[in-house]
Amino acid sequence: MASIEMRNIVKQYGDGYPAVNDVSLDIADGEFMILVGPSGCGKSTLLRMIVGLEDITSGDMVIGGKRVNDLAPRERNLSMVFQNYALYPHMTVFENIAFPLRLSKTPDDEVRRRVNEASDVLELKEHLERKPANLSGGQRQRVAMGRAIVRQAEAFLFDEPLSNLDAKLRGQMRTEISRLQRRLGITTVYVTHDQTEAMTLGDRVCVLRKGKIQQVASPRELYEQPVNLFVAGFIGSPPMNFLPATLEGNALTTPFGSITLDEKRVAAVTGRELLLVGIRPEYFEDASLVDEAKRPVGSLFRARVDVTEWLGDSQYAYIPYEAPEAITAQLRDLSRELDSEELRTQAIVSIDSTSRIREGREAEFWLDSRKVHVFDPQTGENLTRDAEAGARLTQMATEDRVEQVQEAQASGQTVGSSVIDGPSGTSGPSGAHRSGAA
Ligand SMILES: Nc1ncnc2c1ncn2[C@@H]1O[C@H](COP(=O)(O)OP(=O)(O)O)[C@@H](O)[C@H]1O
Numbered sequence: 143m144a145s146i147e148m149r150n151i152v153k154q155y156g157d158g159y160p161a162v163n164d165v166s167l168d169i170a171d172g173e174f175m176i177l178v179g180p181s182g183c184g185k186s187t188l189l190r191m192i193v194g195l196e197d198i199t200s201g202d203m204v205i206g207g208k209r210v211n212d213l214a215p216r217e218r219n220l221s222m223v224f225q226n227y228a229l230y231p232h233m234t235v236f237e238n239i240a241f242p243l244r245l246s247k248t249p250d251d252e253v254r255r256r257v258n259e260a261s262d263v264l265e266l267k268e269h270l271e272r273k274p275a276n277l278s279g280g281q282r283q284r285v286a287m288g289r290a291i292v293r294q295a296e297a298f299l300f301d302e303p304l305s306n307l308d309a310k311l312r313g314q315m316r317t318e319i320s321r322l323q324r325r326l327g328i329t330t331v332y333v334t335h336d337q338t339e340a341m342t343l344g345d346r347v348c349v350l351r352k353g354k355i356q357q358v359a360s361p362r363e364l365y366e367q368p369v370n371l372f373v374a375g376f377i378g379s380p381p382m383n384f385l386p387a388t389l390e391g392n393a394l395t396t397p398f399g400s401i402t403l404d405e406k407r408v409a410a411v412t413g414r415e416l417l418l419v420g421i422r423p424e425y426f427e428d429a430s431l432v433d434e435a436k437r438p439v440g441s442l443f444r445a446r447v448d449v450t451e452w453l454g455d456s457q458y459a460y461i462p463y464e465a466p467e468a469i470t471a472q473l474r475d476l477s478r479e480l481d482s483e484e485l486r487t488q489a490i491v492s493i494d495s496t497s498r499i500r501e502g503r504e505a506e507f508w509l510d511s512r513k514v515h516v517f518d519p520q521t522g523e524n525l526t527r528d529a530e531a532g533a534r535l536t537q538m539a540t541e542d543r544v545e546q547v548q549e550a551q552a553s554g555q556t557v558g559s560s561v562i563d564g565p566s567g568t569s570g571p572s573g574a575h576r577s578g579a580a
Pocket residue numbers: 155156157161179180181182183184185186187188
């Protein structure tokens with residue numbers, strides 16, 4: 143296992159466009175780091191520079207305390223898992239796991255010892271004589287990880303390994319990867335464009351936009367204290383609502399009535415003509431269902447509901463609103479950049495599943511005004527972010543991780559260190575090696 147440190151990493155492809163633009167990021171030993179962002183933001187490029195498949199234009203890549211910029215992929219002892227698990231269909235599970243050891247001419251009994259140890263941890267013992275095509279997706283993923291474990295490389299590197307799977311399998315695999323990473327305590331870098339994967343898997347998440355880091359934080363900090371409009375809009379599903387607002391006295395005037403701000407927030411947003419207020423769907427509630435005690439901390443407003451969606455455990459209501467052209471244009475751009483389908487001039491409001499609010503009617507809503515964030519529409523900056531509160535959330539996540547890794551080590555589950563790998567070492571997905579049922 144090793145830490146991975148990146149200092150001012152830049153990647154310019156032939157045409158000079160900086161696909162990765164001055165990225166500095168520290169990944170701790172044993173940490174699960176997610177690189178997330180919309181398609182084309184530079185995630186794969188960054189991952190490929192870590193592993194050595196792409197030259198680094200400038201900056202330092204330091205793995206386990208050693209600068210590796212000029213080392214070949216093999217010398218870095220890192221490798222990647224791709225969307226197909228790159229298993230050999232004609233080989234047994236045992237031989238698939240043993241493959242890197244066979245390549246390096248490891249003696250037979252050592253091969254047996256290491257494969258057995260890995261298959262123990264991976265719960266593959268009963269399947270060692272089977273072929274990949276007869277395994278479930280989850281089992282195949284574990285075989286690929288087993289191959290990585292026996293190689294004892296420095297880290298697991300994943301590039302969108304689940305994006306070809308259906309929703310149900312994706313959910314299962316997510317759990318599987320998360321459980322194993324915890325048990326093995328192996329440094330992991332995982333690329334995805336899916337914010338759900340990012341939020342559920344990572345100790346910390348690095349949000350990229352056009353080659354630049356926006357924010358690196360625990361999922362909870364990203365969700366509760368986003369640095370800007372981009373992160374706020376990207377993290378969370380359904381997404382945060384952005385409403386136009388102007389400050390009058392100590393209250394924001396919005397299409398949904400007036401939202402009173404505390405002194406600190408008023409000071410932070412004063413002096414700007416037009417603002418954007420960010421409100422997550424769950425900050426709303428059907429006013430008739432809110433406790434008397436809670437009512438005064440929020441604000442009430444009436445609105446006509448366009449559509450409702452009842453989901454069993456909760457219910458969404460869609461409320462259209464008017465916004466000035468300057469704002470709608472900006473929100474449209476944001477939606478496009480986030481590959482989002484959401485029409486940003488309708489608010490999505492999450493209300494209790496027992497609510498009798500129905501579409502086509504006017505209803506009274508309550509809004510928890512303590513939680514709203516206020517953004518500068520021009521720069522996208524979150525003007526009301528509480529950096530200290532955010533840092534505390536990430537600190538908590540870090541402590542949890544350290545504890546879990548120690549527990550895993552104490553229970554003897556960790557197996558040296560390792561990486562996911564294809565049959566061809568670090569040379570990428572090779573069409574000839576696809577598992578039959580992939
Ligand atoms: N081999 C290449 N040559 C030139 N440009 C590339 C190459 N690979 C990627 N790019 C460009 O670099 C940017 C980042 O690409 P990539 O890292 O693949 O993004 P992501 O994995 O986030 O979707 C994109 O604009 C892409 O078009």
